[in-house]
Ligand SMILES: Nc1ncnc2c1ncn2[C@@H]1O[C@H](COP(=O)(O)OP(=O)(O)O)[C@@H](O)[C@H]1O
């Protein structure tokens with residue numbers, strides 16, 4: 001818009017935005033550096049090393065695998081539960097569907113700590129369940145399911161899939177065939193966005209997991225909290241670095257996805273369809 | 278209202294940051310109180326020129342915009358005192374109709390009673406009294422456009438700029454608002470620059486039409502002038518419908534498809550050359566075969582109610598369009614003879630086929 | 631077609647429904663009941679007002695969350711508007727970096743705050759070099775404030791940018807053609823258009839700050855914000871009923887914030903993190 005006139009305001013705002021960016025990025029860089037520095041207190045002069053990463057691997061490799069495993073299981077469950085639910089809600093519409101949607105997304109309005117307490121109080125006495133990774137999975141599914149439902153619902157709501165489905169039906173396609181050939185392919189961007197979100201959130205979930213975990217079911221963020229409390233700074237940093245490496249591809253994929261959606265024709269201005277007075 | 282403002286545009290070109298050359302250097306003089314319509318196909322640079330006049334876009338270095346004697350080139354839009362009507366209406370959704378219309382007055386720090394009075398004036402001028410306290414979202418397209426117009430003229434702008442104000446409306450409403458805008462512009466005596474791609478709209482509203490093509494002015498003149506004497510094939514094609522035949526110009530007349538057409542009044546020709554003959558459907562008549570200049574076969578007939586439009590094959594490379602009275606039906610495949618009114622014959626340098 | 635009977639669609643809703651009821655609704659009811667069945671009975675819900683420790687922690691958490699929300703909204707509006715309205719080389723990278731910490735969990739953010747303002751933190755090093763005084767803020771409310779700001783800014787910037795991109799540029803041009811200054815355009819056109827986004831993201835910011843646990847947990851156990859109080863009651867004091875009542879109150883506050891925001895802005899609003 002204002003490409004030509006770049007007064008002091010432009011530069012002032014740019015500086016401001018750059019400082020905000022620095023605030024967000026500098027600690028990440030610090031942490032990454034600390035994870036590969038031989039001695040953080042001496043600084044980079046002490047040399048770079050992969051020793052801390054190795055130590056993290058020895059100590060915490062299991063937490064990483066458990067986190068990945070739970071994230072994938074969580075993805076599977078939310079796909080199975082969330083996509084059909086979103087379809088029904090989009091199809092049904094109206095007050096009742098709104099109400100169900102509102103209720104389904106409650107778990108993100110309520111702090112994880114409260115949900116975790118409720119789960120422990122209700123199912124804590126089932127010892128085997130309580131001690132298994134399944135207990136953590138339940139928490140993660142509750143917390144991530146709304147994101148899956150929302151993402152799919154948003155795409156379905158924006159594409160008038162009812163008309164598409166009607167079109168397919170007039171051509172003789174039955175319910176399952178329509179679902180497979182028309183609804184699901186068109187809902188794919190939403191399913192993809194929801195999936196990325198679910199995996200990312202599950203890998204990073206701490207509020208619930210800290211309460212739900214047991215010494216044998218430690219996830220990555222639980223391990224991180226553990227290392228922050230008890231390990232030397234370099235190890236904690238190296239562990240954080242490993243976490244970044246796991247999560248950054250997911251974040252990049254999400255940004256790429258939302259940008260490629262934006263590239264689709266967009267209604268920048270109000271729709272200019274003709275109308276009668 | 279103070280006396281009207283003349284607009285002078287001198288060598289205004291526009292190259293966008295991405296390298297798009299939207300406007301070649303353009304000169305345009307607009308007299309005070311005149312209604313000028315910028316007409317051309319989508320993407321020809323009409324909006325860009327309008328936005329340069331408004332101050333929403335800066336012309337490339339060397340371009341100048343003057344309001345009367347005042348050079349406003351460096352003046353930002355908020356200081357130019359122009360009224361602008363946008364295709365998307367651009368009404369402020371957080372304000373009522375009344376607040377929208379009063380906005381420019383509020384910015385200019387008019388008193389409350391001045392504002393109320395002017396708004397009332399505008400509401401009744403645009404026949405929207407009953408909408409005053411509606412939210413913008415509760416208005417239909419036509420009502421929105423009326424509010425947008427009222428808002429733009431409420432500040433008594435020096436120049437009124439309208440960018441395809443009717444394009445978003447349906448045909449019937451477009452016609453009605455066009456008539457209203459026409460009488461509004463005449464009663465205000467304001468200098469108005471109106472952008473459209475609709476030639477019928479341009480013909481109806483304009484004191485002067487400026488036909489644009491690919492960032493240049495292709496021709497300007499009164500609607501009659503532009504329609505009857507197009508100076509190049511683009512203008513002829515864009516305004517109204519034309520038929521086109523290739524021919525050879527000699528001292529005797531024009532030879533086309535084996536027929537010699539006489540030249541209009543006192544034209545002399547020094548050398549033989551290839552030409553394109555252009556003529557409009559209404560300048561052709563159906564005549565008995567023995568008087569006909571051309572014989573064609575009806576390939577399609579469109580009954581339009583008041584007349585019938587025929588497409589004739591076998592005369593030129595492309596079908597020739599003729600309009601005839603709708604009395605008796607003419608079947609497809611009928612052979613008909615036509616002749617062209619010499620007054621309606623236009624000639625352009627030949628285009629290679 | 632569009633009238634597929636609901637009963638025929640219903641089975642597709644059942645798996646999600648059962649999971650939800652069994653693992654969310656019933657446990658939440660149980661939580662509320664447990665809260666009321668401690669020594670104090672239903673009066674336990676009043677304990678948040680009668681126990682100074684609980685009351686103070688609620689107030690502290692509210693003040694913290696409100697100030698984080700206000701500051702995050704201001705910072706993000708400035709930066710987000712700037713990014714949407716200006717094209718310059720490197721803009722894309724800047725946007726990516728600003729939204730990048732979006733999914734960092736609270737524990738990690740706590741650690742990043744320690745790296746900034748902890749005993750060996752960057753700010754301390756710099757301040758020591760400059761003034762001889764070592765500034766350490768990580769293990770206090772200030773540290774928590776910085777940490778919450780850290781995870782709020784990316785979310786709010788994203789919402790603001792989305793809203794600002796939808797803004798019809800003709801609106802701003804119309805205002806300017808009517809003589810409005812940059813400031814007036816901001817107040818009369820841009821901020822009203824951003825309002826739903828500001829309310830929505832503000833509510834998310836507030837609710838997330840109210841319920842966040844990981845950051846405080848990493849920074850120090852003696853910061854008395856509500857989630858830490860709940861955690862202490864549950865694990866150290868074995869005060870299960872107290873922890874349950876506080877959790878219910880906390881859940882109601884965050885849900886209410888989101889609910890009010892949704893009714894005000896008409897948009898869908900949800901906390902996360
Ligand atoms: N902001 C811009 N950046 C780059 N190119 C532009 C911009 N605005 C318009 N153009 C281009 O300039 C040309 C003229 O556009 P415009 O004046 O809007 O045409 P019209 O109003 O006649 O349809 C078009 O090719 C258009 O794509």
Ligand SMILES: [Mg+2]
Pocket residue numbers: 320323324325
């Ligand atoms: Mg245009």
